[in-house]
Amino acid sequence: MLFNSLTFVVFFIVVLAAYWDMRNWDDRKNLLVIASYIFYGAWNPPFAALLFSTTAMDFWLGRQMSRAEGRRSRRAWLVASLCMNLSMLGFFKYGNFLLENFQWLLARFGIVYQPPHLDILLPVGISFYTFHSLSYTLDIYRDVLKPTKSLRDFVLAVSFFPQLVAGPIVRAGDFLPQLVRPQPLRTGQFFWGLLLMTLGLFEKIVLADMMLAGSADRIFGYAGPLVAVDSWLGVMAFAGQIFFDFAGYSTCAIGAALCLGFHLKDNFRFPYAAVGFSDFWRRWHISLSTFLRDYLYIPLGGNQVRPVRAGTNLVIVMFLGGLWHGAAWTFVVWGLLHGSYLVVERVLRGLFEHKAWAGTLATRLLGGFATFAAVCIAWVFFRAPDFTTAGRMLGGMFGGHPNGDAILTTREMLQIGFVTAGMILVHWFLRDTNIETAVMRAPPWLVTTGWTFMACAIILTQGNSNAFIYFQF
Amino acid sequence: MPSSISNFKRRLRLPRLFFRKPPEIESIHGGPPLEYVRPIPELPWHGITVAVVLIVIAASFAWELYCRSIGYGPTLNDNTDLWTSARRQVRPDSIVIIGDSRAWFDLDLDELQKGLGRRPVQLAMGGSCAYPVLVDLANDKNFHGTVICSVVPHLFMAPPGTPPMDHSEKAVRRSHNQTLAQRASQYLAMPLEGHVAFLKQEELTLDDLLKRLPIPNRSYALVSPRFPPYFGTLDRERRARMIEDCARPGELQSTIQQIWLPLFSPAPPPTYIPKAEFAKQMGQAIEQRFHDVAAAVQKLRSRGCKIVFVRLPNSGELKALEDRETPRAAFWDRIIKDTAVPGIYYEDFPDLASFKCPEWSHLSAGDSVEFSKRLIPHLRAALEM
Numbered sequence: 001m002l003f004n005s006l007t008f009v010v011f012f013i014v015v016l017a018a019y020w021d022m023r024n025w026d027d028r029k030n031l032l033v034i035a036s037y038i039f040y041g042a043w044n045p046p047f048a049a050l051l052f053s054t055t056a057m058d059f060w061l062g063r064q065m066s067r068a069e070g071r072r073s074r075r076a077w078l079v080a081s082l083c084m085n086l087s088m089l090g091f092f093k094y095g096n097f098l099l100e101n102f103q104w105l106l107a108r109f110g111i112v113y114q115p116p117h118l119d120i121l122l123p124v125g126i127s128f129y130t131f132h133s134l135s136y137t138l139d140i141y142r143d144v145l146k147p148t149k150s151l152r153d154f155v156l157a158v159s160f161f162p163q164l165v166a167g168p169i170v171r172a173g174d175f176l177p178q179l180v181r182p183q184p185l186r187t188g189q190f191f192w193g194l195l196l197m198t199l200g201l202f203e204k205i206v207l208a209d210m211m212l213a214g215s216a217d218r219i220f221g222y223a224g225p226l227v228a229v230d231s232w233l234g235v236m237a238f239a240g241q242i243f244f245d246f247a248g249y250s251t252c253a254i255g256a257a258l259c260l261g262f263h264l265k266d267n268f269r270f271p272y273a274a275v276g277f278s279d280f281w282r283r284w285h286i287s288l289s290t291f292l293r294d295y296l297y298i299p300l301g302g303n304q305v306r307p308v309r310a311g312t313n314l315v316i317v318m319f320l321g322g323l324w325h326g327a328a329w330t331f332v333v334w335g336l337l338h339g340s341y342l343v344v345e346r347v348l349r350g351l352f353e354h355k356a357w358a359g360t361l362a363t364r365l366l367g368g369f370a371t372f373a374a375v376c377i378a379w380v381f382f383r384a385p386d387f388t389t390a391g392r393m394l395g396g397m398f399g400g401h402p403n404g405d406a407i408l409t410t411r412e413m414l415q416i417g418f419v420t421a422g423m424i425l426v427h428w429f430l431r432d433t434n435i436e437t438a439v440m441r442a443p444p445w446l447v448t449t450g451w452t453f454m455a456c457a458i459i460l461t462q463g464n465s466n467a468f469i470y471f472q473f
Numbered sequence: 474m475p476s477s478i479s480n481f482k483r484r485l486r487l488p489r490l491f492f493r494k495p496p497e498i499e500s501i502h503g504g505p506p507l508e509y510v511r512p513i514p515e516l517p518w519h520g521i522t523v524a525v526v527l528i529v530i531a532a533s534f535a536w537e538l539y540c541r542s543i544g545y546g547p548t549l550n551d552n553t554d555l556w557t558s559a560r561r562q563v564r565p566d567s568i569v570i571i572g573d574s575r576a577w578f579d580l581d582l583d584e585l586q587k588g589l590g591r592r593p594v595q596l597a598m599g600g601s602c603a604y605p606v607l608v609d610l611a612n613d614k615n616f617h618g619t620v621i622c623s624v625v626p627h628l629f630m631a632p633p634g635t636p637p638m639d640h641s642e643k644a645v646r647r648s649h650n651q652t653l654a655q656r657a658s659q660y661l662a663m664p665l666e667g668h669v670a671f672l673k674q675e676e677l678t679l680d681d682l683l684k685r686l687p688i689p690n691r692s693y694a695l696v697s698p699r700f701p702p703y704f705g706t707l708d709r710e711r712r713a714r715m716i717e718d719c720a721r722p723g724e725l726q727s728t729i730q731q732i733w734l735p736l737f738s739p740a741p742p743p744t745y746i747p748k749a750e751f752a753k754q755m756g757q758a759i760e761q762r763f764h765d766v767a768a769a770v771q772k773l774r775s776r777g778c779k780i781v782f783v784r785l786p787n788s789g790e791l792k793a794l795e796d797r798e799t800p801r802a803a804f805w806d807r808i809i810k811d812t813a814v815p816g817i818y819y820e821d822f823p824d825l826a827s828f829k830c831p832e833w834s835h836l837s838a839g840d841s842v843e844f845s846k847r848l849i850p851h852l853r854a855a856l857e858m
Contacts, residue, residue, distance in 0.1 A: 001654040006661040008654075042654035174509060191518035210680045218695070224745030254511070263511045405744055407695040410688045440514040447516060448524050455529045460536070461679040462672060 001042045003197075003252045004205055011039065012256065019260055025182040032156055032260070039161035040124075047123040050088075055158045057084055058133045062140045062147040062154075074141055081137035089130050095120050097327030125165030127324055131291055132158045136172035138295050145173045153179045162256035166249045168267035168287035175262070183261030195439075195451055196255030202454035203248030210461050211419050212241040215412045220383055220393070225404035231396030233408060235376045237416045238383045240423055243272065246285070266434070272375075272424050273431035275367040276349075277341040280375060288324070292317050311346065315339035325382070330390060334381040341374055372424070533671075540671040544718055544725070548706035549666045550674045551599055553647035554659035559711050560648040562594045565615045571606045572623025574599035575785040577713035578705060578835035580621075581845040588849030589858065593621065595711040598644060600700075600736075602628050602637040604766060609645045611772040619856060620773065620780040624808065624816075626799035627737050632758035663709060676703055693744075698736050701729040704832065713835075720837035729832040733791045739798060763811050770812040781855040782808060782816040786825070786844070791833035815855035822851060 001008050015035045022028050041048035058081055065077035090098070099115040106113045136154065139145035148154050157175040158164075219226065219234025226234070250267035257264045267287050274280035281289040300313040315336060322335015352358050377394070384390035395401055408416075430438055439447060549555055563569055568591050570576050576597035586592040596606055603622055610616050631637035647655075666672045675681065690696055704719035718725050742751040773780055784805060787795055801818070809816040819825040824847045831837055836844055852858075 005654060005658045006665075007657040010657075010661060042657070043652045045653075186513070188515070188518045189513045191522050192513050194522070206679070210678070214680075224743055258511065258513075263509050265509055265511075405695075406691050406693050409690045409694045409696055411683060411686060411690075414688070415683070434512075436512040436514050439516070444516055444521055448521050448528075451521065451525045452528045452532075455525060456532050457679060459529070459533055460682075462674055462677075 001039050003249065003256075004201055007042065011035070016259060020185060028182070029152060029156055029179060032160065033152060036156065036159040036161040036164060040159065040164055043124050044121070050123055051129060051159060052155065054085065054088055054130065055133055055155050056151065057081075058137050058158075059148075059151050059154045062137050065137060065140050066147045078137060078141040081134065085130050085134045089126060092120055092122055092126055094323075094327045128167050128169055129158055129164060131169045131288075132163075132172065135169070135291065135295075139171065139173045145176075148172075148176050148179075150179075160257070160262070162253040162260075162262075163264060166246070166253075167285070168250050168253065168264055169291055170264055170287065171291070174265065178262055185261050189261070190259050193255040193258030195447075196258065197252050198255075198451060198454050198458070200248040200250070200252030200255060201458050203244040203251065206454075206457045206461050207419060208241045208244035208248060211415045212237040212244070215408060215416055216241050216383065218407065218412075220385075220389060222405070222407060225392060225401035226396040227401060227404045227406050228396060228399050229413075230404075230406055230408050231393055231401075232376075233413055233416045235380055235383075235393065235397065236420050239272075239372075239376050239379050240416070240420050242379070242382070243268070243423065269434070270427035270431045272372055273368060273427035274371050275364050276371055277338065277345050277374070280371055281338075281342075288321065292321055296320065307346070307350075311343040314342045314346075318342065330381045330384055330387065333387075333390075334378050337378040337381065341378070368428070537669060537671050540677060544716075545670040545673070545677065545703050546706065546716070547666065547668050547670050548673075548703075549663060549709065549711075550672070551707055551711065552674065553644040554651065554655055554662075555707075555709075555711060556596065556598060556644040557648040557651050558656075558659060558709075559594055559596055560644075563596070563610075563613075563616065563618070565617055567591070567616070567618040568593040568621065569610065569616075569618060570595050570597050570621045570623070571610070572597040572603045572621075572783075573601060573625045573628050574713065575625060575787075575835055576621070576623035576783075577707075577711065578715055578838075579785045579841050579844055580623075580848070581842045582710060582712050584842055584845035584849065585852075588846070589852065597623060597711075598641060599713075600628065600637060601640040601644075602631045602635075603641070604629065604762065604769070605638065605641040605645050607766065607769045607773075609648075610778075611769040614776070616773075617777045618779075620778060621852065622780060622782050623785055624782050624805065625785075625795070626804035627795065629808075630759050630762050630799070630804065632755065632762070673703065675700065699732055700736070701732045701832075704729055705835070714838035714841070715831070715835060716838075720831045720839075722831075726832050729834075730789065730791070733832070733834050734794060737791060737794050737798070763807060766808065767811045770814055774814075779856045780812075780814050781852060782812075782814055783848075783852075784816070784818040784820075786819050786828045786830055786836060787834055788830040789833040791830075817848070817851045817855055825851070 001011060015031070018031055019028055022031065037048050037052075040051060061077050061081040061084070065074050065081075068074045068077055103113050103115050136145070136147075136157070140147050148157075153176060154172065156179060157170075157172045160170070160175065163170045216234055216237040219230060219237065247268040254264045254266070265287065267285060269283040269286065271280055271283035274283050297313055297317045300316065301309060302313070303310055305313070316339075318335040318339030319332060320335070321338070322331045322333070325331045325334070357363055377397070380390050380393045380397070384393060396404055442450075568585070568589055570580055570593050574597065577595065577599060580593075580595075582593055582595065597603070598606075603624070607620070607622065610620060628637045662672075671677045684697075702725070703716070704725060705713045705715045707713050719729065720726075742748055746754070770780055782805075805816065805818060808814075817825075819828070825844065828836055828840055828844050
């Protein structure tokens with residue numbers, strides 16, 4: 001079920017009405033479990049069974065781990081949880097990718113092997129809910145979370161419908177405590193939640209799908225060489241599209257959760273105002289970057305190791321981060337690019353951080369634009385279906401096709417220009433604050449106008465219930 | 474003396490996750506889980522919400538009135554979900570209409586039901602190529618019914634990757650992959666679209682309004698062709714009827730006539746492929762299509778299916794353009810010859826040739842009923858009914 005669909009509107013109204021009408025906290029939680037499984041099963045009912053089975057396994061493994069005595073025994077249970085979750089993810093998401101690469105490797109040695117193409121249907125949001133569930137056993141192992149006694153509560157923590165299929169990656173440790181006591185339902189919080197949902201849908205339907213997606217698709221789908229202007233505009237259109245698409249989903253999820261009395265953390269914090277790549281990853285897909293930081297980077301040694309090792313760790317983490325997004329080498333290159341950006345930044349910081357000019361506004365602005373440009377270059381590999389397309393795009397961006405084609409219409413160029421400029425300006429103005437503070441400072445008439453404008457634009461745009469980009473991950 | 478494990482760990486620098494207890498810094502909350510509470514802006518939310526709801530309702534109502542005042546009326550959107558709901562109606566022995574918008578506008582389901590004894594399922598799609606649907610039916614092992622296939626060569630021979638092919642392929646794909654949620658959304662959308670005039674996904678959207686802004690383009694910009702404005706309604710069975718405004722001579726009619734001409738003209742070859750190479754590729758794609766259509770027809774007939782190709786009326790300059798760009802001998806005759814399937818070319822029959830299309834491409838709602846009546850004997854003969 002998509003947030004931007006009529007089915008969700010009806011579903012959400014029914015769930016809200018029933019939820020607010022109930023007085024008993026257990027009844028409310030039961031309702032949310034049922035609603036979450038209906039929400040997920042509406043894509044493909046058998047996958048709801050898969051979701052439940054991985055959740056139940058992790059619940060049981062977490063309990064076994066907490067009962068186990070001795071480090072070795074706890075580790076064994078953790079390994080079991082990791083194997084179960086990652087093998088499930090590996091089979092559904094990486095099965096064909098691994099087979100194809102195995103075939104390629106054998107061919108290098110002159111062995112002809114024709115693997116059967118596995119007709120595997122990827123369960124929606126498997127990367128997200130696997131991480132929701134995995135965080136539980138990881139945190140129990142790390143002694144930062146006590147296992148819950150209620151399977152129902154854990155099932156709800158993993159499958160809570162607002163964040164189930166495309167994040168944020170809500171850790172069990174963040175959500176389970178909210179299930180202990182009844183969450184108070186306040187009307188101010190409810191209306192703020194509705195406003196956030198409107199904002200999220202506006203970002204998705206109007207900005208991502210209507211203003212930018214068409215141009216990005218045209219540029220990345222064009223089979224010929226393009227001039228630099230069109231290539232850069234196409235990449236900038238995608239940079240905006242993926243931000244509004246994913247941040248829109250996260251904002252909707254946060255808003256929907258608020259309407260039900262739950263609090264999810266921010267997943268984006270004005271990322272295109274980042275100065276440097278470590279700053280970017282503190283602002284972009286925060287729930288994934290902190291997950292990778294806490295469960296992978298720090299256990300690998302974090303910053304507490306020699307610089308060369310720390311740099312290697314960064315690249316390893318970003319390599320896996322890239323692979324998490326999709327079973328393709330283009331995603332791996334995207335991750336490796338970000339890993340190398342982080343390493344270069346670390347080196348530059350070591351050399352120049354204490355210079356007087358390093359903290360000036362001009363340097364920060366320059367750093368901000370350089371970060372945005374480098375992020376855009378990495379997006380080429382994220383969006384391109386193959387390396388041929390990526391190479392052609394990069395060739396165009398760096399002046400390799402001076403006689404290439406110029407295909408964008410003036411309207412498309414203006415749309416990309418206005419939306420990108422607006423997005424970057426808003427990010428810069430709000431980079432050190434949050435949306436709640438910004439809204440609090442605004443007069444009520446301005447909030448009313450903004451909310452009305454967004455709602456009218458959504459109705460006027462109508463939308464085609466396009467799936468969110470991150471559903472495929 | 475260090476143990477072999479710690480030695481091993483030191484040498485390989487393996488991840489420490491399995492070898493030590495995490496220090497305080499690794500604790501995700503710096504200790505036991507804390508409840509996170511989002512700040513809620515303190516504003517007069519009741520007043521704001523009531524104002525927003527009232528303004529949005531008033532604005533929507535005003536927009537609806539405006540759209541109706543300039544000639545728009547409620548109609549269903551022809552999207553992949555509506556097509557899928559029709560595809561689901563196909564039974565093993567159904568009569569199925571496939572093809573383009575001419576089959577939509579020109580064939581009246583009531584008359585065909587009277588004449589053929591069974592109500593056909595309308596699977597034609599506006600601006601689409603029938604080939605993917607033909608293949609889908611050929612691959613449906615349960616289907617052994619009858620196929621009435623409208624042929625507009627410009628669309629029927631559209632090579633892969635072009636909009637007519639993409640349109641059909643998308644619909645066929647949706648019919649195989651439609652989720653319960655998408656199906657439910659379609660059921661919820663139909664009553665709304667049937668009553669609200671401004672719900673037109675391809676015309677009255679913000680995107681379309683922006684496209685109408687008169688902004689000059691660079692000389693080589695790839696500008697999407699303009700599509701005709703609203704000129705027909707579509708019902709739940711996907712039967713289209715031309716609106717009266719279009720059926721009578723006037724501005725709408727002449728506007729649509731002029732829109733068809735660029736849409737039916739061959740697209741210029743891409744700049745990055747030499748013209749000769751492009752022509753060669755197009756020729757190969759067309760040959761391949763003849764071959765693939767014959768294979769699909771053979772597959773259908775091997776299961777006992779009946780099939781008839783129909784060329785529906787066109788008029789005016791559009792007819793001249795189609796005759797010039799896709800001559801009958803090179804396309805229609807070749808399809809009939811390669812597939813050995815009966816064909817009904819409207820010009821071959823005086824009772825069918827007398828119809829005129831008001832906007833050059835489709836029959837008016839009234840004429841479509843009479844045309845369908847007259848078509849039935851020809852269909853019965855072709856299908857040996």
